[in-house]
Amino acid sequence: MKPETIEQAIRDLVSIYGDGVRVAREGSRTLVRLAEVEMPPGCRPQTTAMLLVFDPDQPKPLPYVRPGQLLANGREPRSTSTQIVGGESWMQFSFNIPWVEGQSIVRFVTAARQRFAGNE
Amino acid sequence: MSEVELRVPLGLGETLRDVVFRRGRHEYVALGLVSHARLGDRDVILLRQLLEIPESAYRPEAGHGAAWNGAAMIPAIAEAVDLGLGIVVFHAHPHDGPPSLSGDDRGSADRLIPMFRVRVPMRPHGSIVLSRTHAAGLVAMPGGAVVPTKTDVRWLGASIIDWRPAEAAADVPDLGSFARQLLVVRDDGQRTLANARVGVVGLGGGGSHVAHQLAHLGVGEVILVDADRASPTDRHRLLGLSRFDVWLRRRKTTVMRRIVRRIGMGTRCRTIGTRLPEPDALEALKASDVVVGCLDNLHARADLQELSWRFLIPYVDVGVNIRAINDPGPDGPHVSIGGNVLTLIPGGFCMWCCGFLSKEKLDAELAGPNRNYFENRAGEAQVVSLNGVAASQAVTEVLQLLTGFAGKGLRRVDVALPHLPGLQRGFRKLDGVRGTLEDWGAARRPGCTFCRSTLAAGVVAWAPVV
Numbered sequence: 001m002k003p004e005t006i007e008q009a010i011r012d013l014v015s016i017y018g019d020g021v022r023v024a025r026e027g028s029r030t031l032v033r034l035a036e037v038e039m040p041p042g043c044r045p046q047t048t049a050m051l052l053v054f055d056p057d058q059p060k061p062l063p064y065v066r067p068g069q070l071l072a073n074g075r076e077p078r079s080t081s082t083q084i085v086g087g088e089s090w091m092q093f094s095f096n097i098p099w100v101e102g103q104s105i106v107r108f109v110t111a112a113r114q115r116f117a118g119n120e
Numbered sequence: 121m122s123e124v125e126l127r128v129p130l131g132l133g134e135t136l137r138d139v140v141f142r143r144g145r146h147e148y149v150a151l152g153l154v155s156h157a158r159l160g161d162r163d164v165i166l167l168r169q170l171l172e173i174p175e176s177a178y179r180p181e182a183g184h185g186a187a188w189n190g191a192a193m194i195p196a197i198a199e200a201v202d203l204g205l206g207i208v209v210f211h212a213h214p215h216d217g218p219p220s221l222s223g224d225d226r227g228s229a230d231r232l233i234p235m236f237r238v239r240v241p242m243r244p245h246g247s248i249v250l251s252r253t254h255a256a257g258l259v260a261m262p263g264g265a266v267v268p269t270k271t272d273v274r275w276l277g278a279s280i281i282d283w284r285p286a287e288a289a290a291d292v293p294d295l296g297s298f299a300r301q302l303l304v305v306r307d308d309g310q311r312t313l314a315n316a317r318v319g320v321v322g323l324g325g326g327g328s329h330v331a332h333q334l335a336h337l338g339v340g341e342v343i344l345v346d347a348d349r350a351s352p353t354d355r356h357r358l359l360g361l362s363r364f365d366v367w368l369r370r371r372k373t374t375v376m377r378r379i380v381r382r383i384g385m386g387t388r389c390r391t392i393g394t395r396l397p398e399p400d401a402l403e404a405l406k407a408s409d410v411v412v413g414c415l416d417n418l419h420a421r422a423d424l425q426e427l428s429w430r431f432l433i434p435y436v437d438v439g440v441n442i443r444a445i446n447d448p449g450p451d452g453p454h455v456s457i458g459g460n461v462l463t464l465i466p467g468g469f470c471m472w473c474c475g476f477l478s479k480e481k482l483d484a485e486l487a488g489p490n491r492n493y494f495e496n497r498a499g500e501a502q503v504v505s506l507n508g509v510a511a512s513q514a515v516t517e518v519l520q521l522l523t524g525f526a527g528k529g530l531r532r533v534d535v536a537l538p539h540l541p542g543l544q545r546g547f548r549k550l551d552g553v554r555g556t557l558e559d560w561g562a563a564r565r566p567g568c569t570f571c572r573s574t575l576a577a578g579v580v581a582w583a584p585v586v
Binding site for chain 1: 399
């Protein structure tokens with residue numbers, strides 16, 4: 001992923017999530033944290049923090065939410081696992097979210113939330 | 121007065137002392153680039169990098185103190201901004217006992233710290249003076265004021281050396297019970313053990329030995345982490361497990377807590393019935409002085425390696441592998457018995473440096489994209505006595521780290537293999553067939569990207585988008 005792609009993605013996220021966006025660099029990776037993202041109806045909790053990891057060696061960002069995020073049926077979604085990122089626990093999505101460089105990152109976040117909720 | 125702990129990884133303590141205690145016409149200053157974290161109930165500053173002021177930048181009018189041209193700090197400030205790190209100015213007053221900042225020191229800190237904060241507001245900044253036994257300073261944590269700060273220091277070397285005020289150490293309730301052990305660790309070592317907190321991750325064949333022995337040593341608190349319940353196949357190797365425990369399918373943490381209490385040497389026990397890296401396990405382990413990993417997979421080891429390096433917590437790893445030999449000779453062994461006891465001191469070699477971890481090895485452990493797809497290793501061979509050999513050595517490593525009974529030096533030479541000084545001791549390999557446990561040593565790899573990105577990284581320093 002090109003540096004300018006990451007910069008554009010951060011600008012796009014700020015335009016939607018405003019002050020709730022925080023960034024940090026860890027080695028070659030850029031971490032972007034969204035303080036509050038609305039999850040699809042029925043998910044518990046209804047909002048969660050989301051982490052996007054931009055790695056120059058990866059074609060697309062990796063999305064994470066806070067561990068303990070449950071689906072509308074009260075269960076954790078399949079195909080997720082808890083990982084340490086930046087010294088904290090985050091729940092990783094393993095499923096494939098369609099996105100290519102140049103597309104809107106906001107669409108990627110929306111798609112990630114939908115896939116999460118649909119992964120019963 | 122506020123309190124903070126400064127943690128110094130292996131190697132940097134030696135450099136820091138060499139610089140600030142250097143004899144010369146004036147005092148010498150080192151600029152530390154630091155991260156931070158809240159570990160347990162303590163604010164901790166983690167030293168990541170040290171830079172010196174060049175001799176030519178010191179100004180002669182300072183007398184016996186230190187004054188330097190501001191331009192000499194530009195490389196350090198640029199590096200701090202680039203890496204998102206705080207800046208701590210270190211100098212020394214070469215005497216024993218608590219030091220205090222002079223009027224000049226305070227004036228200098230009052231000018232510098234606000235300037236550092238403007239550039240990197242999300243990290244701590246400060247000015248710390250070291251004596252030969254204590255430290256004190258002015259420190260501003262992120263969002264806080266610049267305040268006089270009682271500074272504990274944790275130096276990592278051949279052992280953990282803590283500079284802490286004596287009042288922080290609780291006495292050992294029944295010192296006489298440890299009479300024979302005191303001959304090795306002495307009274308102060310036993311007191312250190314009684315105030316120590318050791319995390320044990322994995323309470324199977326290896327971890328059950330470790331938990332028992334830590335309780336016998338008189339360690340103050342053990343944090344026991346395991347998500348599993350007792351099963352019939354644990355009975356031949358999980359020390360202290362009863363038939364009743366298996367019948368009731370008790371949690372392994374519950375079984376080990378009972379054992380620790382029964383041993384009754386004053387050890388408190390905290391149990392976490394989840395897997396690393398679930399949040400409760402991770403948070404509990406961050407407050408450990410040492411972590412022991414008794415794990416059956418590399419992914420969990422990679423997590424402990426990250427915890428250890430990021431927050432400067434020494435990590436001892438134990439593992440035993442028993443494999444069948446294809447086509448064994450008629451009278452030869454039909455199994456190979458290998459194992460390892462790794463003592464990982466932050467600042468020394470890591471599991472990535474020595475090839476114990478690699479992306480290929482981690483990928484090979486999975487049959488899918490994440491940890492839901494672990495290859496099942498539950499049926500691997502295990503023997504109680506072989507687990508015990510490796511686990512006992514791991515506990516001895518913990519004893520050394522906490523008490524320094526075999527040496528307390530901070531220098532890299534103090535952790536080197538005697539016959540191969542280029543290698544750091546602490547990569548021990550078990551050969552269960554020959555009956556040997558030998559230290560092969562390992563070296564820190566200068567280009568290790570894991571060490572470069574993670575050592576003393578602390579918590580993520582989130583910044584608003586500007």
